[in-house]
Structures are given as C-alpha cells and as structure tokens.
Amino acid sequence: MEDMRALSYGLGRQYFDERDYRGAIRALRPVVEETPDDVGTRLLLARAYYHAALLKPAEEQLLEVIDREPTEYYAHLMLARTLERQSRPTEATKHRRIAAALTGDDALLEPHRV
Template sequence: MEDMRALSYGLGQQYFEERNYRDAIRALLPIVEETPGDVGTRLLLARAYFHSALLKPAEEHLVEILDREPTESYAHLLMARTLERQSRRDEATKHRRIAAALTGDDSLLASHGVRSQS
C-alpha cells in the first residue's frame, strides 16, 4: 500500500512540475483522502487546485493544513494568494502578515500593499 502511495505521489508531483494541474489533483486526492494528516501531500494538492483556479477546494485544504500546522509559512502565503484571487483582501492580509512574521521576509508585505508595523 505504501508503494502505491509513493507511486501516486511521484506521479502527482510530476504532473504538477509539468503544469498539468488537473491530473496532479487526480493523482494526489486519493492519497490525501487515505492519509489526511500528510501535510506535504495536502499542500501540493492545494497548490494544484490554486493553479487550476479551483480556489474553494484550495482554500479548504489550506484551512486543514493550517489547523494541523499553524506555523507552515508557505500555506499562509498560498492562503493569502487564494483569498486575494477571490477579492477577499482583508482576510488575505492576516495570512500575509503571519507568513512574513514566520519567515522574517517583509517583502511578503510590501509587494502587496500591506505595510509592516516597524
């Protein structure tokens, strides 16, 4: 069973790298359903949804990730981008600030109209 998961993950990652996001979703979704605590696979799935402009499923998976790993900086950044694409800028600002605080990278704020509190 572990071999099948590894094979599916590798296939999903390959599809993602080839920018074939819909097939990446098809490969990764069964893994996430079988192992919901696998944050890495869920994050790759959320990224594939985001790049496919399937913003609600991306947001749902990002919420799951952040519930499990609140210090996952990239998930906060991707959540901000997902919310911005839905014109939910106020909500996105919170996630940009958290991502900047976790990484120490204030450019995550400045490039998107959010000012740091220096």
C-alpha cells in the first residue's frame, strides 16, 4: 500500500510540475484521503486546486493544513491569495498578517498582483 501512495504522489508531483493541475488533483486526492495528516501532500493538492482555479476546494485543503500545522506560513499565504481571488480581501488580510509574522517578511502583507 505504501508503494502505491508513493507512486501516486510521484505521479501527482510530475503532473503538477508539468502544469497539468487536474491530473495532479486526480493523483493526489486518494493519497490525501489515505494519509490525511500528511501536510506536505495536502498542501500540494491545495496548490493544484488553486492553479486549476478550483478555489473552494483549495480553500478547504488549506484550512485543513492550517488546522494541522498552524505555523505553516505558506498555507496562510496561499489561503490569502485564494480568498483574494474569491473577492474576500478582508478575510485574506488576516492570513497575510500571519504569514508575515511567521516569516518576518513584511512584503507578504501586500496583495499579490497578477
């Protein structure tokens, strides 16, 4: 079973690196379901959702990451960006502040402009 998880993760990582975000989601979702406490895989799944513009599932996964690892600054930053893309800047500000506090990088307080 461990070999299948590792294979699925590797495939998901490859899809993500190739910018096939929906392929990454298909590969990573079962891994996260089997190992819900694996924050790294869950964060990669959240990133795939974000890049696939599936913002609600991205938000859900990021909240799970933060629940498991409250000091994971990148999850706070990604959640801020996800909320901003959903036109929820007030909620995003809280997570930008947390990310900035965790890293000491005040540049993270500025909304990401594309």
